[in-house]
Amino acid sequence: MALLRACKRAYAEVIQLEKFVINGGKPLIGEVSISGAKNAAVAILPATILAADKCVIENLPDISDVAVSLQILSALGAKIRMLNKNSYEIDTSHITATQVPDELSRQMRASYYFLGALLGRFGSGKVAMPGGCNLGPRPIDQHLKAFCALGAQDSVEYGMIEVSGRPLVGAHVFFDTVSVGATMNAMLSAVLAEGQTVLENVAKEPHIVDLANFLNMMGADVRGAGTDAIKIRGRKALHGCTYSIIPDQIEAGSYMVAAAITGGNVLIKNVIPKHLEPITAKMELAGVIIEEYDDAVRVVRTGDLLPLKIKTMPHPGFPTDMQPLMTVLLTLARGTSIITEGIWENRFRYVDELVRMGANIQVDGQVAVIEGVPELQPAPLRASDLRAGAALVMAALAANGTSEIDEINHIERGYEGLVEKLQGLGADIRRVEKFVSVLPQAL
Numbered sequence: 045m046a047l048l049r050a051c052k053r054a055y056a057e058v059i060q061l062e063k064f065v066i067n068g069g070k071p072l073i074g075e076v077s078i079s080g081a082k083n084a085a086v087a088i089l090p091a092t093i094l095a096a097d098k099c100v101i102e103n104l105p106d107i108s109d110v111a112v113s114l115q116i117l118s119a120l121g122a123k124i125r126m127l128n129k130n131s132y133e134i135d136t137s138h139i140t141a142t143q144v145p146d147e148l149s150r151q152m153r154a155s156y157y158f159l160g161a162l163l164g165r166f167g168s169g170k171v172a173m174p175g176g177c178n179l180g181p182r183p184i185d186q187h188l189k190a191f192c193a194l195g196a197q198d199s200v201e202y203g204m205i206e207v208s209g210r211p212l213v214g215a216h217v218f219f220d221t222v223s224v225g226a227t228m229n230a231m232l233s234a235v236l237a238e239g240q241t242v243l244e245n246v247a248k249e250p251h252i253v254d255l256a257n258f259l260n261m262m263g264a265d266v267r268g269a270g271t272d273a274i275k276i277r278g279r280k281a282l283h284g285c286t287y288s289i290i291p292d293q294i295e296a297g298s299y300m301v302a303a304a305i306t307g308g309n310v311l312i313k314n315v316i317p318k319h320l321e322p323i324t325a326k327m328e329l330a331g332v333i334i335e336e337y338d339d340a341v342r343v344v345r346t347g348d349l350l351p352l353k354i355k356t357m358p359h360p361g362f363p364t365d366m367q368p369l370m371t372v373l374l375t376l377a378r379g380t381s382i383i384t385e386g387i388w389e390n391r392f393r394y395v396d397e398l399v400r401m402g403a404n405i406q407v408d409g410q411v412a413v414i415e416g417v418p419e420l421q422p423a424p425l426r427a428s429d430l431r432a433g434a435a436l437v438m439a440a441l442a443a444n445g446t447s448e449i450d451e452i453n454h455i456e457r458g459y460e461g462l463v464e465k466l467q468g469l470g471a472d473i474r475r476v477e478k479f480v481s482v483l484p485q486a487l
């Protein structure tokens with residue numbers, strides 16, 4: 045036994061993880077500037093492939109999903125030059141590879157946008173088959189429906205999905221479900237197809253419009269983005285351009301919750317207030333004061349929070365990505381709130397963490413019933429996904445005392461400089477290293 049213990053000690057690996065340590069209970073006060081939109085960036089970066097030219101993309105958020113997208117472009121043969129931490133010049137003229145390396149593809153679900161872009165430019169693309177993730181099943185049947193309507197074929201082999209077909213020919217696609225990813229992928233594959241494509245029952249999120257604007261800057265002819273139908277006249281070729289990504293609606297919404305839940309007063313700058321309307325409307329009903337300026341909103345809370353009924357829906361409905369953040373806010377409302385998740389099957393997994401903080405929440409399927417409590421207690425917490433993790437940060441900021449949040453890699457996929465931005469508002473939050481000893485499976 046002693047020998048076995050010695051062997052285990054000798055072979056134990058020490059891995060370094062990071063966590064957030066948050067000493068909550070202070071109102072956030074000051075100004076914060078919002079970064080570029082993650083969900084626009086992860087589609088626009090693959091879209092540069094369609095230009096076979098140099099593009100300069102500005103206002104890219106400095107987050108790990110963007111880093112992975114740039115690594116994929118580089119692995120495919122693009123030349124990438126960093127201009128500053130938020131701007132890159134990307135030259136896709138020498139790309140010849142059409143297969144996204146498996147290990148990169150698996151790091152980010154949005155790598156499926158490379159399928160549409162590679163198919164559009166080369167008539168073929170291959171990425172790792174996106175698996176289910178912790179929001180519930182995430183099929184891509186609607187993406188494939190669009191590719192196939194344009195004349196491509198798909199096949200799955202050894203965990204990789206390949207789409208190929210040339211020439212692609214414009215078609216009429218009516219989506220069975222409203223999907224952000226399928227709408228964007230269909231646009232990517234159709235802009236260089238022969239003739240006209242009509243996409244109906246499409247998503248209308250601000251990042252759909254941003255991708256259309258970028259494609260049009262490259263010489264594409266995409267009309268109707270932001271409405272239920274998008275018309276695309278295929279072009280023979282596209283060209284490079286300089287483009288600045290829109291501000292991140294969900295990052296802005298997250299700081300709106302941070303201000304409201306801590307009873308603070310925060311000016312949130314570099315936003316498009318129109319994109320925030322679904323969030324603003326609900327927060328005002330909850331008793332939060334919101335002042336709109338041209339490119340900023342001020343969020344102030346002085347009185348009690350009021351309970352709400354919310355159902356998440358495709359844009360312009362209340363965004364699902366704000367659902368965990370809004371749940372956290374409503375844990376402190378005076379009365380009973382009901383949140384219904386209308387997009388994902390399994391997006392309440394973080395609720396157990398909030399219950400450990402003293403929240404009173406019952407979940408039944410896709411409905412959460414929240415009885416407001418006077419305060420949240422600090423606790424050790426674990427981030428299960430990006431937005432759930434951000435929501436736990438907000439809960440910890442509201443709780444009097446010290447909370448620790450593990451698995452923050454999920455959060456850093458989507459929030460640029462979260463710690464620094466919150467510190468700038470007076471929050472007591474630190475990122476600290478944590479060393480964990482792991483025994484090899486064999487022992």
Ligand code: EPU
Nearest residue numbers: 083154181182183184185186187221223224225226387430
């Ligand atoms: N769906 C299908 N078939 C498809 C595609 C989607 O049935 O082929 C279903 C999904 O299962 C889901 C619904 O349609 O029930 C909506 O899915 P959608 O395709 O719109 O989601 P997505 O494109 O995979 C993007 C964001 C998500 C955000 C959703 C909804 C990116 C990279 N991701 O995902 O963002 O929740 O739209 O707005 O743009 C996040 O940022 O934390 C995040 C998860």
